[in-house]
């Protein structure tokens with residue numbers, strides 16, 4: 205039995221409050237999912253992610269396949285056990301990294317042949333192989349193998365790319381359904397299984413996006429993602445594609461926009477009716493000294509913070525803000541101490557997760573006005 209989607213309410217703006225019942229966690233949505241590329245949300249230990257309220261995190265199939273290898277992870281009981289994360293997880297298909305990181309790729313109907321960005325060794329990713337790897341990793345949600353269309357791409361290129369993605373979606377689903385019993389935790393959760401999401405592609409072309417959505421819905425996935433965004437296109441275009449696709453997706457299944465965004469973006473897309481989002485921005489920005497706060501963005505490396513005894517964000521009660529000063533965080537960045545990246549990441553993740561929690565309470569409040577909804581960032 206795949207995930208159960210419990211829709212609690214839909215606001216006038218389209219924003220949805222829902223619960224996604226997964227084997228390892230009931231996830232309250234809209235949800236922001238921290239990215240744990242190599243089986244770790246960079247620089248932040250799992251117990252702190254739990255304290256911050258992270259409900260579900262991502263793992264990257266391409267990276268974990270190359271190192272330490274999916275069979276090794278399977279032999280250790282799956283990714284949850286391997287990294288000691290008891291809550292929900294989602295793995296991507298590996299497609300995005302194959303296309304963005306690997307060398308000498310060769311695209312065929314069968315799949316993609318590529319050389320590892322680590323040692324140049326030769327590998328092949330097909331829909332079937334991506335499913336085998338994701339089943340071995342054992343995340344609660346897996347993603348169909350797709351080709352992420354680059355930006356800009358002309359219409360012929362976007363259509364050709366979509367042709368692969370649609371054929372691969374059907375093969376992913378068939379192989380997944382036939383082999384999902386091989387998940388390391390089979391039978392541990394009263395018949396609950398992994399779920400598989402289809403990914404809507406089509407570049408920035410509305411008719412290709414519509415075709416993609418309609419065909420995926422006919423295939424009957426457990427949820428739907430909108431991929432191929434945040435690839436360098438202007439934000440107006442991102443919003444247009446999301447607005448085009450959302451109404452075509454079933455109301456009774458989760459909707460996931462991949463790879464977005466800044467805090468104001470995740471709020472905006474949640475308002476439009478997106479249930480799930482993930483992004484490396486909070487942790488990547490943190491390692492470069494960029495903090496998201498209730499007063500806006502703050503570059504903690506700036507000289508003005510050298511003797512500032514205040515916490516990074518006076519409105520935040522995260523473990524970083526309740527203990528450390530701006531002056532100390534700046535010192536850690538100046539000296540290149542790894543603790544700086546850790547403390548900054550903890551705050552930024554707290555900011556993202558608290559933003560979503562604030563949005564939940566606004567959506568749960570029946571008298572919420574659209575204006576109040578628009579501003580959970582200024583709480």
Ligand SMILES: [Zn+2]
Pocket residue numbers: 516517520521522523524525526550551552554555
């Ligand atoms: Zn904080």
